[in-house]
Amino acid sequence: MANSTDGTARIAVTGLAVMGSNLARNLARHGYKVAVHNRSFAKTKALVEQHGQEGEFVPAETMADLVASLQQPRQVIIMVKAGAPTDAVIDELADLMEPGDMVIDGGNAHFVDTRRREAALRERGLHFVGAGISGGEEGALNGPSIMPGGSPESYKHLGPVLESIAANVDGQPCCVHVGPDGAGHFVKMVHNGIEYADMQLIAESYDLLRRAGGMTPAQIAEVFRTWNSGDLESYLVEITAEVLGHVDAATGKPFVDVVEDRAEQKGTGRWTVQEALELGIPVTGIAEAVFARSLSSRVDQRAALESTADVSVTVPDTLVDDVREALYASKVVAYAQGFDQMRAASEQYDWDIDLGAMATIWRGGCIIRAVFLNRIREAYEKAPDVPSLLVDDYFRAAVENAVDAWRRVVVTAVQANVPVPGFSSALAYYDALRSNRLPAALIQGLRDFFGAHTYRRTDREGSFHTLWGADRSEVDA
Ligand SMILES: NC(=O)C1=CN([C@@H]2O[C@H](COP(=O)(O)OP(=O)(O)OC[C@H]3O[C@@H](n4cnc5c(N)ncnc54)[C@H](OP(=O)(O)O)[C@@H]3O)[C@@H](O)[C@H]2O)C=CC1
Numbered sequence: 001m002a003n004s005t006d007g008t009a010r011i012a013v014t015g016l017a018v019m020g021s022n023l024a025r026n027l028a029r030h031g032y033k034v035a036v037h038n039r040s041f042a043k044t045k046a047l048v049e050q051h052g053q054e055g056e057f058v059p060a061e062t063m064a065d066l067v068a069s070l071q072q073p074r075q076v077i078i079m080v081k082a083g084a085p086t087d088a089v090i091d092e093l094a095d096l097m098e099p100g101d102m103v104i105d106g107g108n109a110h111f112v113d114t115r116r117r118e119a120a121l122r123e124r125g126l127h128f129v130g131a132g133i134s135g136g137e138e139g140a141l142n143g144p145s146i147m148p149g150g151s152p153e154s155y156k157h158l159g160p161v162l163e164s165i166a167a168n169v170d171g172q173p174c175c176v177h178v179g180p181d182g183a184g185h186f187v188k189m190v191h192n193g194i195e196y197a198d199m200q201l202i203a204e205s206y207d208l209l210r211r212a213g214g215m216t217p218a219q220i221a222e223v224f225r226t227w228n229s230g231d232l233e234s235y236l237v238e239i240t241a242e243v244l245g246h247v248d249a250a251t252g253k254p255f256v257d258v259v260e261d262r263a264e265q266k267g268t269g270r271w272t273v274q275e276a277l278e279l280g281i282p283v284t285g286i287a288e289a290v291f292a293r294s295l296s297s298r299v300d301q302r303a304a305l306e307s308t309a310d311v312s313v314t315v316p317d318t319l320v321d322d323v324r325e326a327l328y329a330s331k332v333v334a335y336a337q338g339f340d341q342m343r344a345a346s347e348q349y350d351w352d353i354d355l356g357a358m359a360t361i362w363r364g365g366c367i368i369r370a371v372f373l374n375r376i377r378e379a380y381e382k383a384p385d386v387p388s389l390l391v392d393d394y395f396r397a398a399v400e401n402a403v404d405a406w407r408r409v410v411v412t413a414v415q416a417n418v419p420v421p422g423f424s425s426a427l428a429y430y431d432a433l434r435s436n437r438l439p440a441a442l443i444q445g446l447r448d449f450f451g452a453h454t455y456r457r458t459d460r461e462g463s464f465h466t467l468w469g470a471d472r473s474e475v476d477a
């Protein structure tokens with residue numbers, strides 16, 4: 001296999017596991033001459049041997065060869081494990097590059113790392129682009145959703161390439177410049193957090209239909225197939241029907257019954273919640289989804305408390321339709337919370353993220369792609385500063401129409417001993433936002449009682465303290 005260091009490749013990819021190799025093939029299929037490299041050369045060799053006919057690949061055994069094979073300004077996409085491996089690759093690359101060159105990290109990096117890396121490379125005259133890439137193996141090959149951060153100048157060079165290989169919906173590429181430094185990876189992180197919440201709500205729907213509704217996985221698969229039209233139409237609902245309908249070849253049982261019920265996680269959902277706590281944004285749907293995965297893995301506690309007692313509950317005839325309504329309303333809440341978090345971060349870090357554009361680029365290519373994102377895009381088009389998606393006319397009406405069914409679902413679940421943390425916390429969030437008065441007033445009183453933490457009054461400006469241990473008169477604080 002010949003390799004070339006004549007500086008003619010348009011772009012490079014280093015890290016040729018599932019994502020990197022498919023991204024390189026996607027670039028080659030779009031007519032770009034792609035230089036390819038992997039720490040162990042076997043993967044590079046295999047890629048070119050198996051897919052060399054799909055376009056022009058330049059295999060490189062060393063990072064120095066990879067860099068030498070590129071046109072200037074050089075553009076190298078890194079698709080390796082997040083964390084220390086990414087730092088190691090950046091360090092090696094940066095030493096070989098020249099001012100004006102671009103390093104693009106397409107992995108699931110933490111946005112704080114991306115900010116640090118961007119600042120360090122900027123000092124050396126290099127552009128660092130933290131690009132969230134979603135769509136898994138299939139998306140990387142056929143068109144992912146791409147969320148690049150970094151300097152506007154780097155996007156001028158890189159944008160046309162990324163837009164051409166991204167998914168396309170209604171003539172619009174699912175790729176846009178998100179904002180400076182860590183903005184792209186932040187948005188990808190929230191995308192993954194919403195992915196967690198969406199899957200948790202789908203899982204609760206299945207659990208309720210099965211355990212309270214007495215339906216089989218095959219019957220529930222049909223329900224999801226029906227739901228995959230109209231407002232719920234989405235990739236995750238579509239593949240839920242596939243997974244629930246699948247039968248294990250070895251046992252003849254539903255596939256879902258032979259899989260261990262412990263959900264794993266790589267960390268992006270947890271990062272979303274950690275950052276939401278820092279920003280003070282309640283992303284309860286994502287948090288419940290992360291905790292539900294953690295709880296599922298507490299095998300010792302589950303075994304100690306397991307109960308097989310029969311529960312008798314009257315299930316409403318409308319259960320299937322009610323669950324559909326609860327799923328939709330809870331999903332609206334989860335997305336509203338995720339978009340809130342992006343808005344708060346955009347203000348905090350001065351990123352100027354266009355929220356409508358984020359909904360637009362999530363319509364295709366990514367795991368949470370859904371027809372429903374058109375509604376979110378429209379909401380931000382109408383009112384870019386809308387304080388919550390729940391305030392938008394369409395979403396307000398959709399949730400109001402669903403709320404009776406949503407309450408019935410939560411009541412039925414509670415009576416049937418079926419845990420629905422996603423549905424119930426979303427309903428609590430909605431009810432809290434609509435409450436004229438919240439019990440936070442009592443919390444303020446208690447804080448003032450035990451710690452003289454002061455409170456504000458509803459009827460006049462200022463901070464006050466009650467002398468709880470004395471005559472209980474009020475003083476200015
Ligand atoms: N898989 C998915 O669906 C998605 C993954 N991502 C992200 O994309 C990135 C790539 O993911 P994926 O394709 O699954 O691959 P992995 O995350 O499994 O990473 C494997 C790749 O990293 C390389 N690597 C590991 N350690 C080092 C190191 N110290 N120095 C150099 N290279 C190293 C490996 O090289 P070698 O072959 O030599 O071991 C291999 O090319 C990750 O950041 C992931 O989070 C993003 C969206 C979806």
Ligand SMILES: O=C(CO)[C@H](O)[C@H](O)COP(=O)(O)O
Nearest residue numbers: 134135136265266267268367
């Ligand atoms: O980035 C992705 C999709 O966009 C991955 O699918 C995601 O990382 C999966 O996360 P987890 O393993 O934590 O469920």
